Amino acid sequence: LIKASIITIGDELLIGQVIDTNSAFIAQQLNANGFAVNRRVAVADEAAAIEQALTEEAKQSKIIIITGGLGPTADDITKPLLCKYFGGKLIVNQTALENVQYIFEHIIKRPLTERNIKQAEVPDVCTILQNKNGTAPGMVFFKDGVCFVSMPGVPAEMKNMMEHDVISLLKKEFKPQPIMHRTLLLAGIGESTVADLLVHFEAALPTYIKLAYLPNYGFLRLRLTGSHTNEQELLAKIESAFADLQFLVKENLVATNDEPLEKIIFELLDSKKLTLSTAESCTGGFIAHLITAQAGASSFFEGGVVCYSNQVKKDILQVQETALQQNGAVSEAVVIQMAEGALQQFKTDYSLSVSGIMGPGGGTAEKPVGLVWICAANQQKHLTLKLNLRFNRETNIKLSAMHALNLLRTLMAQ
Amino acid sequence: LIKASIITIGDELLIGQVIDTNSAFIAQQLNANGFAVNRRVAVADEAAAIEQALTEEAKQSKIIIITGGLGPTADDITKPLLCKYFGGKLIVNQTALENVQYIFEHIIKRPLTERNIKQAEVPDVCTILQNKNGTAPGMVFFKDGVCFVSMPGVPAEMKNMMEHDVISLLKKEFKPQPIMHRTLLLAGIGESTVADLLVHFEAALPTYIKLAYLPNYGFLRLRLTGSHTNEQELLAKIESAFADLQFLVKENLVATNDEPLEKIIFELLDSKKLTLSTAESCTGGFIAHLITAQAGASSFFEGGVVCYSNQVKKDILQVQETALQQNGAVSEAVVIQMAEGALQQFKTDYSLSVSGIMGPGGGTAEKPVGLVWICAANQQKHLTLKLNLRFNRETNIKLSAMHALNLLRTLMAQ
Numbered sequence: 001l002i003k004a005s006i007i008t009i010g011d012e013l014l015i016g017q018v019i020d021t022n023s024a025f026i027a028q029q030l031n032a033n034g035f036a037v038n039r040r041v042a043v044a045d046e047a048a049a050i051e052q053a054l055t056e057e058a059k060q061s062k063i064i065i066i067t068g069g070l071g072p073t074a075d076d077i078t079k080p081l082l083c084k085y086f087g088g089k090l091i092v093n094q095t096a097l098e099n100v101q102y103i104f105e106h107i108i109k110r111p112l113t114e115r116n117i118k119q120a121e122v123p124d125v126c127t128i129l130q131n132k133n134g135t136a137p138g139m140v141f142f143k144d145g146v147c148f149v150s151m152p153g154v155p156a157e158m159k160n161m162m163e164h165d166v167i168s169l170l171k172k173e174f175k176p177q178p179i180m181h182r183t184l185l186l187a188g189i190g191e192s193t194v195a196d197l198l199v200h201f202e203a204a205l206p207t208y209i210k211l212a213y214l215p216n217y218g219f220l221r222l223r224l225t226g227s228h229t230n231e232q233e234l235l236a237k238i239e240s241a242f243a244d245l246q247f248l249v250k251e252n253l254v255a256t257n258d259e260p261l262e263k264i265i266f267e268l269l270d271s272k273k274l275t276l277s278t279a280e281s282c283t284g285g286f287i288a289h290l291i292t293a294q295a296g297a298s299s300f301f302e303g304g305v306v307c308y309s310n311q312v313k314k315d316i317l318q319v320q321e322t323a324l325q326q327n328g329a330v331s332e333a334v335v336i337q338m339a340e341g342a343l344q345q346f347k348t349d350y351s352l353s354v355s356g357i358m359g360p361g362g363g364t365a366e367k368p369v370g371l372v373w374i375c376a377a378n379q380q381k382h383l384t385l386k387l388n389l390r391f392n393r394e395t396n397i398k399l400s401a402m403h404a405l406n407l408l409r410t411l412m413a414q
Numbered sequence: 415l416i417k418a419s420i421i422t423i424g425d426e427l428l429i430g431q432v433i434d435t436n437s438a439f440i441a442q443q444l445n446a447n448g449f450a451v452n453r454r455v456a457v458a459d460e461a462a463a464i465e466q467a468l469t470e471e472a473k474q475s476k477i478i479i480i481t482g483g484l485g486p487t488a489d490d491i492t493k494p495l496l497c498k499y500f501g502g503k504l505i506v507n508q509t510a511l512e513n514v515q516y517i518f519e520h521i522i523k524r525p526l527t528e529r530n531i532k533q534a535e536v537p538d539v540c541t542i543l544q545n546k547n548g549t550a551p552g553m554v555f556f557k558d559g560v561c562f563v564s565m566p567g568v569p570a571e572m573k574n575m576m577e578h579d580v581i582s583l584l585k586k587e588f589k590p591q592p593i594m595h596r597t598l599l600l601a602g603i604g605e606s607t608v609a610d611l612l613v614h615f616e617a618a619l620p621t622y623i624k625l626a627y628l629p630n631y632g633f634l635r636l637r638l639t640g641s642h643t644n645e646q647e648l649l650a651k652i653e654s655a656f657a658d659l660q661f662l663v664k665e666n667l668v669a670t671n672d673e674p675l676e677k678i679i680f681e682l683l684d685s686k687k688l689t690l691s692t693a694e695s696c697t698g699g700f701i702a703h704l705i706t707a708q709a710g711a712s713s714f715f716e717g718g719v720v721c722y723s724n725q726v727k728k729d730i731l732q733v734q735e736t737a738l739q740q741n742g743a744v745s746e747a748v749v750i751q752m753a754e755g756a757l758q759q760f761k762t763d764y765s766l767s768v769s770g771i772m773g774p775g776g777g778t779a780e781k782p783v784g785l786v787w788i789c790a791a792n793q794q795k796h797l798t799l800k801l802n803l804r805f806n807r808e809t810n811i812k813l814s815a816m817h818a819l820n821l822l823r824t825l826m827a828q
Contacts (some may be wrong), residue, residue, distance in 0.1 A: 014451040016441030017628050020434060023456070027430030037428040039463070040456035049453070053576070056470070072606040072629070093739025107804060108583060108604075115606045134806075156805050190522075192486035192529045213485070214426050221431070242453055278699075278720070285692075285699030288714070288720040292698025295807055302728035304703040305719055306692070312717035312760060316730060340782065360709055391547070391570050393709055 001036035001227055002174050005057035009050055009069035009078055010153060013042040016258045022158055029162050034176030034227065035063060045069055047081040054085055054221045063170060065162075067155030070116050070136040079121065082150065086141045088125030095118040096128055096137040103135055107149045127152075129140055129165045133157045140169065147173060149261040170344065178234055179227040183258035184241040186220045186249055194220060194249065201248055206237055211245075215225045219254065219261075219406075256408060262290040268412050269300040269350070270396040277346030277410075278304030279317055279338040281329065282356040282372065317341030330355045332373050332384050339377035350378050352408050356387070360397045372400045375410040381413045415641055416588050422566060423483035423492055425465055427456040436481045437573055439580035448590030448641065449477060453827045458485055461495040468499055472560045477584060478506050479576075484550040486529050493535065500555045502539030509640040510534035510542055510551040517549055528798055539657075547571045554583065559585060561594055594647040595673035596656040600634045600663055608634060608663065619701045620651055623721050631813045633668065633675075633809050633820075644773035645724075668820060673791065673817040676704040682826050683714040683764070689758030690822075692718030693731055694753040696770035696786060704786065716760040721752065722786030731755030744769045753791035764792050766822050768799070772810045786814045797825045 005186075006026050012018040020042065027037045038061050045051040050069065057064050069078030073414075083089055097120035099194040104112050119135040122128055129138030141148040151158045186194065190287045191213050202211050216223040224241055228234040246256060247346035255264050271275055278288050288304040291297050305316050309328055311399050313319040319337040327333040354374030365368035370389035376380050385407050419441050426432040439815040441451045452475050457463040459687035464483070465572060471478050497585030498502055507750050511534035518526050533549040536542055543552030543565070550566040552575045563580050565572045584590075600608065605627050616625050623640035638655055642648040683690055688696065691700050702718040705711050719730050726742055727733040733751040770786030777783035783805035789796050799821050803810045 013438075013454065013638070015445045015626070015637075016451070017436040017635070018630070019438045024427075024430040024433045027428055029430075038458070039467075040427065040454075042454035044452070053453075057548075071629075073611065087644050113606060113610065115610065140519070145648055156809055159806075169550060189468070195486065196527065196529060203618055210428070212425055212431075214431050215485075216432070219652075223429075225429070279698075282706075283696075283703075284709075284711070284715075285702030285718060285720065286701030289697075289703045289811075292720070293700075293808060293811065294721065294773075297698070298722055298776075301698075301722050303720045303722045303730075304699060306706070306717045306732075308697065308706065308712055308715050310715045315759070316717075316719075345729070358709075364710075378787075392573075394707060397571055397707065403577045 001034065002063065003038040003061040004030050004035045004065060004153070005038050005061035006040040006058060007064060007066045008040070008042045008153070009043075009066065009225045010046060011045050013068070014044050014351060022153065022155055023204045024161060025155070026065050026067070026162060028064075029167055030065070032181070033167050033171060033177070034179040035174070036229040039065040045077060047084075050078060050081050051085060054148070057168060058143070060175065062146055064146060064148045065166070066150040067158050070150070070152045072119060072135070079123065082126075082139065082141070083123040085225065085367040086125050086143060086148075088123035090121045092117070092120050093128050093137060095130065095247070096122065099130060099137070100135045109248060118279065129149065130162050131157050131160050134193055135245070138165065147357045150271050155180055161174050177227055177229050178231040179225065180234055180238050181258070182238055184222045184245060184249065184253060185255040185261075186222065186252040187218070187248075187254045191215050191220060191222065194222070197248060198245075201244060205241060207232070209238055209241055215299050217395065217402050219402060221228070221258070222249070223258075256411065261296075261409065262294060265405055265408060266289070266294055266297065266300070271295070274350060275302050275348040277302050277342040277348040277351045279342040279351060280306050281308060281313070281338070281354060282358045283397055283401050283404070284308065285294075285356045286397050287352060287354065287404055290401060302348050305342065306344070313338060316345060318344070328367065330357055330367055330371055330373055332375075332386070335373040335375040335384060336377070336382055339375040339382055343377060343379065350376065350408060352404050354375050354400055356396070358393045358400075363408050368397060372396070374404045374407050375401070376404070376411040378411065379414045383407055415448065415593070416477065416590050417475040417704065417778060418444050418451040418477035419450045419475040420454040420468045420477060420767050421450050421464075421471060421480045422456045422567070423459060423480065424456070425459050426502060427459050427482070432691060436567060436569055437499050438480050439482070439569070439573060441481055441578060444477075444479070444580055445593070446595070447581050447585060448582065449588070450464040459491060460603040461491050464492060464495050467501060467680065468562070472557070476560055477738055478560060478562045478590065479580070480562065481572050484531055484564070484566045486549070492564070493537065496540075496553065496555070497537045498558060499537050499539060500562075502537035504535045505538045506531070506534050507536045507542050507551065509544065510536065512643075513544060513551070514549045541561040545571050552579065591643050591729055593641040594648055595672070596638045596652055596653050597635045598667060599658060599669040599675075600636065600666040601632070601668045603634065603663070603666040604636055605629050609664060610634070612659075619655060622648070623652055623655055625700060631809065631816050633816060635672070637664070637672075656778050657788040658676070670825065674824065677791070678824060679705070679819055680708055680711065680714070682823065684710070688764060688806055689716050691712050691716050691756040691762040691765045693756040693765060693767040694718060694720050695722060695727070695752070695768060696772045697768045697811055697815050697818070698722065701766060701768065701813050701818055704819070705813060716762050719756065719759070727752060730759060732758070742781065744771055744781055744785055744787055746789075748801070749789040749798060750796055753789040753796055757791060757793065764790065764822060764826070766790050766818050770810070770814055772807045772814075784810060786810070788814065788818045788821050790818070790825040792825065795825075797821055
């Protein structure tokens with residue numbers, strides 16, 4: 001496999017003010033297209049640190065993808081360093097300047113400043129990549145057989161460039177050998193148990209196919225990755241291994257692709273023209289957010305209630321006062337009434353309800369932090385699930401949402 | 415400043431399956447306590463790659479924080495490599511073993527396997543850090559004056575260890591010089607405009623105080639960071655610079671601390687014993703999620719409606735059919751009715767409503783993708799805001815939520 005390094009530039013990454021989502025996106029794109037990411041390095045907005053990273057990574061990778069360090073503020077010193085490193089001088093690129101002018105005239109609607117014009121300056125030894133979502137162009141350099149691509153750090157700008165220009169450029173330049181991935185999603189089984197189950201399976205895999213364990217919030221993804229010059233042989237072997245793998249873990253199998261659970265729910269509902277509503281207490285809208293983060297969710301998602309107080313549970317979802325008093329808000333009886341209330345209020349085919357104690361406060365001896373009740377319902381029946389989570393608030397919310405979506409999937413499969 | 419490097423280990427980081435949130439957390443902790451993060455490196459689960467990273471980073475940093483590579487599956491090869499690198503052999507640590515046994519007996523409630531017991535093995539040349547949230551202990555090594563800390567990659571496990579053990583250990587060992595941060599949050603002004611405004615301010619800063627620009631979803635954070643052996647002088651200078659900075663950007667000032675907007679809203683409402691409800695169309699529950707992700711939100715947040723369909727807007731929020739027909743769901747008239755409906759339905763002091771077109775589909779010539787209407791209301795008055803966003807769906811949702819929270823803050827300040 002052709003090796004790539006990712007260099008992210010920016011003090012904000014080193015002080016931890018920003019979570020680096022760019023690297024994961026770039027790595028996904030490279031991997032899906034037959035390149036292997038070797039290392040990822042984050043460095044400060046300092047010429048010496050950037051230069052060191054370029055030099056070191058070029059020793060071990062044929063492709064160096066750089067993001068960040070191209071913004072308009074004074075602390076950006078990447079472009080002069082690139083001039084020094086590749087031997088060139090800064091010139092205004094006419095195409096990039098026209099793009100900056102267009103954005104200021106039609107979108108930002110403010111006059112151009114000196115600082116904005118500087119965004120169109122690039123070293124005269126690069127090829128530029130047009131930025132369809134911002135003012136800083138991308139830049140491509142070659143040195144000693146290594147390809148360097150520099151992109152802005154704004155995710156939307158970088159993503160568009162990466163998908164539309166960089167991948168095709170790299171494929172043309174390096175002609176990578178075929179790579180294939182197959183992914184399974186499992187629930188209700190731990191990493192070490194699966195590993196014991198798969199000892200012989202792993203040992204029997206051809207050397208060019210690898211198995212990775214990717215645990216995530218109580219679920220486990222298993223991913224086969226193969227790369228081989230002979231595409232036919234690779235396809236046959238990876239499909240055969242994938243079939244074996246599905247058989248071995250069939251008891252805990254949730255999905256046979258790499259899609260998030262909310263996408264699986266989307267497809268199940270959308271393909272059958274069924275509708276969904278939510279009634280969330282402890283997850284506080286997070287399930288509705290996961291669902292509506294997907295384009296086209298309005299075709300099946302009618303809406304939801306975040307019923308943080310008992311009053312809202314009673315007023316909108318018709319939860320009975322007696323159910324609340326006898327069982328408490330975090331109980332099987334109440335989540336069933338919440339789910340049934342949502343079915344009625346929103347007139348949907350399915351509904352999903354959650355009530356729990358996310359912590360750190362609010363727990364009692366009888367109902368400790370981490371206790372969660374979930375109900376998935378349709379007009380005919382319902383399923384309930386009780387969780388005893390033991391993480392922090394953020395993780396408890398995410399885990400509850402994932403288990404709720406999986407319970408809905410289980411009900412839909414019945 | 416004492417320099418630190420962060421090394422994250424794991425194939426999942428290099429294939430982009432997982433977004434690295436650990437590095438940001440570790441960097442924040444180190445920075446807040448007087449250590450400067452020099453570089454962050456992510457490497458594969460391969461002995462050679464890990465060894466190379468240890469060797470290289472130890473040349474430039476006194477502190478090396480390592481996460482990942484300690485899970486129970488077969489692809490983990492970190493501990494043998496640590497034995498080789500530091501010169502030691504794997505032995506079962508009794509304290510770590512007791513922790514593993516406790517977790518299996520009381521929490522997981524399954525018998526221990528061989529693989530689980532191996533989690534308690536550590537090189538005999540390290541000091542262990544107890545893992546309160548999982549089975550893999552942390553490990554501390556010293557070599558040639560450099561301190562190496564290895565922690566599991568599971569965020570909850572790592573965070574607990576970092577906050578409770580690692581920081582105090584590093585402070586005791588390295589006695590870092592005082593570091594101070596002051597952060598401002600601005601809205602409605604671009605990075606380049608602020609930079610022009612602050613040219614003289616930046617030039618006049620003492621060399622030991624730096625200004626960073628941290629743009630995020632239409633808002634801009636300005637952060638002053640200073641470090642000096644004389645704590646009194648540092649405090650005086652950074653406070654004085656911070657006062658100047660606040661004066662220079664006062665037109666666009668949102669907050670004078672490093673808290674997220676939802677935290678600012680929390681404090682405003684909670685301190686005045688006021689309540690809030692939400693009525694979200696296009697943001698789909700994301701605002702409710704931001705609010706309820708905070709512990710204690712139930713003291714002021716009654717609940718919300720995700721009114722994705724017009725029917726829900728009418729049924730729960732009493733939006734008038736005529737308002738929908740005459741203006742469409744994405745209109746000033748409808749968001750006002752949504753906010754007023756939420757005030758009534760949830761009986762709260764304040765409400766916040768959003769309706770918009772998040773894309774990529776659903777736009778028209780008259781109402782393009784990115785058009786968003788927001789309303790913040792109380793019983794006496796309301797404020798509305800119209801946005802024309804031009805990002806992808808994910809970013810449009812986040813931006814709408816941030817602007818909505820800021821509109822509520824503005825209303826509360828009146």
